[in-house]
Amino acid sequence: MFLTECPRDAMQGWGEMIPTQQKIDYINRLMEVRFDVLDCGSFVNPKTMPQMADSGIVVDEIDKSLSNTKLSVVVANLRGAEKALSHEQIDILGFPFSISETFQHRNTNKSREEAFTEVVNILELTKSEGRQLNLYFSMAFGNPYGESWKWEDVDFWSKRFEEIGIKDVLLSDTTGVGDVERISLLFNKIPAKYPNINFGAHFHNRYEDSYIKLKAAYDEGCRRFDSAIKGIGGCPMAKDDLVGNMPTEKVFTFMQSEKIDIQQNLLHFESAYNMAKDIFHF
Numbered sequence: 380m381f382l383t384e385c386p387r388d389a390m391q392g393w394g395e396m397i398p399t400q401q402k403i404d405y406i407n408r409l410m411e412v413r414f415d416v417l418d419c420g421s422f423v424n425p426k427t428m429p430q431m432a433d434s435g436i437v438v439d440e441i442d443k444s445l446s447n448t449k450l451s452v453v454v455a456n457l458r459g460a461e462k463a464l465s466h467e468q469i470d471i472l473g474f475p476f477s478i479s480e481t482f483q484h485r486n487t488n489k490s491r492e493e494a495f496t497e498v499v500n501i502l503e504l505t506k507s508e509g510r511q512l513n514l515y516f517s518m519a520f521g522n523p524y525g526e527s528w529k530w531e532d533v534d535f536w537s538k539r540f541e542e543i544g545i546k547d548v549l550l551s552d553t554t555g556v557g558d559v560e561r562i563s564l565l566f567n568k569i570p571a572k573y574p575n576i577n578f579g580a581h582f583h584n585r586y587e588d589s590y591i592k593l594k595a596a597y598d599e600g601c602r603r604f605d606s607a608i609k610g611i612g613g614c615p616m617a618k619d620d621l622v623g624n625m626p627t628e629k630v631f632t633f634m635q636s637e638k639i640d641i642q643q644n645l646l647h648f649e650s651a652y653n654m655a656k657d658i659f660h661f
């Protein structure tokens with residue numbers, strides 16, 4: 380299994396400012412867990428996302444000698460991509476492209492077509508710098524805005540992005556509206572049609588729904604999951620009330636129950652979990 384831990388998603392909407400040094404210490408502890416990727420910051424408008432304004436300082440201070448974990452950050456426009464790429468420690472940029480037109484506007488102040496053009500430019504720049512560009516397909520499983528949803532829309536955008544050479548897409552359930560039926564449908568239909576794209580699941584859900592959602596995706600062949608300790612977080616641009624992330628401890632419990640080999644260091648995970656308790660007060 381390919382696992383991404385998302386402290387960025389956990390922190391970005393947190394009401395109380397987390398001190399920069401505490402973020403650095405926490406992310407360094409997560410490095411020792413040996414996740415495949417840490418989604419660890421974002422380069423967006425600091426007025427919109429004040430908690431992430433120090434991402435440049437944070438990524439520069441991460442000790443990459445602790446493990447082979449790659450560092451990923453969110454960028455939502457070309458300017459953010461340029462800034463992120465000036466930090467050598469960053470391996471991956473992640474752009475939030477939305478299947479919902481409404482959410483594309485809310486999140487990045489663009490239409491989907493404008494965002495598509497932005498991705499074309501960011502991809503060119505990212506490749507020229509020898510780094511990777513991932514896409515999040517936000518609202519891939521539906522949206523809370525009353526817009527219609529059909530799997531063919533995800534298919535349409537997968538095709539468009541495959542044509543320009545996107546290789547990594549996280550099917551994201553931004554507000555946790557996706558049910559088991561939709562999860563099974565998307566993971567059954569989409570990855571098989573686009574073998575050049577490596578699809579993963581970026582779920583948001585209630586704590587108690589974790590197992591059934593993981594199982595639905597896993598049973599259709601998904602082997603790549605994003606999560607955050609205790610399910611803290613979510614996208615403040617999506618809804619007034621945040622829907623938590625997939626809790627990482629639930630991913631590990633799922634893996635144990637399915638007898639899937641866990642490559643991460645669970646002692647360091649326990650220690651990171653305890654640090655998360657101090658930061659997020661749970």
Ligand SMILES: CC(C)(COP(=O)([O-])OP(=O)([O-])OC[C@H]1O[C@@H](n2cnc3c(N)ncnc32)[C@H](O)[C@@H]1OP(=O)([O-])[O-])[C@@H](O)C(=O)NCCC(=O)NCCSC(=O)C[C@@](C)(O)CC(=O)[O-]
Binds near residue numbers: 459475
């Ligand atoms: C995308 C923008 C920046 C466009 O914002 P905009 O309003 O179109 O940009 P603009 O060019 O009109 O500039 C407006 C202001 O933003 C500044 N600005 C503009 N760009 C940058 C930049 N890169 N870095 C720093 N500052 C920037 C710019 O300087 C200006 O500042 P002002 O003059 O008002 O002081 C804005 O809409 C924004 O910041 N959005 C927030 C996006 C975000 O962080 N969303 C959360 C992460 S995505 C997510 O959580 C979903 C995900 C990934 O988890 C998957 C899922 O579950 O769906």
